[in-house]
Amino acid sequence: MTLPSTDTAVTYPDGDLTSTGTVLHLEPLADGRTAVVLDRTAFHPVDAVWPDQPADEGTLTAGGRSYAVVDAVVGATDGTVLHVGDAPVRTGTKGWAFVVCHLVDDATGLAEGDAVAVSVDAARRRALSAGHTACHLASLALNEALSGLWTKDVVVDGRGRPNFDQLAITSSRILEGGSVDEYRIGKSLRKKGFAAAELATGLEGITTAVDRVLADWVARAAPVSIVRDGGRLGLGDRRYWRASLPEGAVEIPCGGTHLRSLAELAGVEVRLESTEADGAVVLTMRTTARVA
Numbered sequence: 001m002t003l004p005s006t007d008t009a010v011t012y013p014d015g016d017l018t019s020t021g022t023v024l025h026l027e028p029l030a031d032g033r034t035a036v037v038l039d040r041t042a043f044h045p046v047d048a049v050w051p052d053q054p055a056d057e058g059t060l061t062a063g064g065r066s067y068a069v070v071d072a073v074v075g076a077t078d079g080t081v082l083h084v085g086d087a088p089v090r091t092g093t094k095g096w097a098f099v100v101c102h103l104v105d106d107a108t109g110l111a112e113g114d115a116v117a118v119s120v121d122a123a124r125r126r127a128l129s130a131g132h133t134a135c136h137l138a139s140l141a142l143n144e145a146l147s148g149l150w151t152k153d154v155v156v157d158g159r160g161r162p163n164f165d166q167l168a169i170t171s172s173r174i175l176e177g178g179s180v181d182e183y184r185i186g187k188s189l190r191k192k193g194f195a196a197a198e199l200a201t202g203l204e205g206i207t208t209a210v211d212r213v214l215a216d217w218v219a220r221a222a223p224v225s226i227v228r229d230g231g232r233l234g235l236g237d238r239r240y241w242r243a244s245l246p247e248g249a250v251e252i253p254c255g256g257t258h259l260r261s262l263a264e265l266a267g268v269e270v271r272l273e274s275t276e277a278d279g280a281v282v283l284t285m286r287t288t289a290r291v292a
């Protein structure tokens with residue numbers, strides 16, 4: 001069996017829920033499951049390097065037979081071996097092909113060259129997209145609400161606010177209808193001029209400020225899209241989330257799926273919580289997206 005030399009063409013960034021493709025490779029895994037690699041897919045896989053948005057759920061259909069996709073992960077190959085969900089390099093690294101591995105329990109009947117129809121569970125995708133769109137909005141609103149706590153110049157976000165989100169984030173998890181982001185404010189962030197002590201005492205006011213910004217953006221029903229770098233369809237090619245917010249379009253690098261407009265949201269709210277751990281402040285932001 002030959003390994004794919006090019007990335008899987010992915011259509012989920014455009015919101016696609018179905019696609020047709022050809023089986024390029026079948027990789028039997030140690031646990032008895034099989035990774036099915038297609039030339040093209042609408043199925044969003046989880047990326048182990050930054051596992052923010054979980055995999056879609058859905059099926060592959062070939063030869064009148066349906067195969068439940070029990071998981072989908074980013075795979076990477078340099079032509080010698082296929083790493084399934086444990087790539088030794090970042091997605092997009094040159095010299096590697098990045099592929100969507102659709103994991104099925106039993107691939108009996110599937111063969112290389114088969115035509116396959118991909119179908120994604122629409123309700124779950126929509127809930128994850130709402131959660132992911134709200135997550136990006138909340139990160140920008142948080143940057144805005146914390147902008148007064150910086151005493152030095154640091155890297156700014158697409159709206160020109162100090163990019164607390166980029167500088168402090170340690171993990172981001174997209175849920176159905178929301179997200180959980182964790183930030184760590186340690187010595188290096190304090191050295192960059194962030195007034196960590198004022199964060200814990202001001203959480204209530206910060207939460208109110210974030211929610212007020214979010215309510216304003218949602219009310220304006222701004223369009224949202226995914227922009228592909230150079231229009232390229234490959235899984236490893238860079239993509240950006242773009243939202244037309246009041247002061248102009250804002251872009252954030254993003255490999256996930258999103259709503260098409262903030263009009264699809266009835267509201268977005270956050271809950272902030274801070275704890276101390278090893279001399280650092282850990283801030284947790286729980287974002288809830290209510291779908292219109």
Ligand SMILES: [Zn+2]
Binds near residue numbers: 241256
């Ligand atoms: Zn994203």
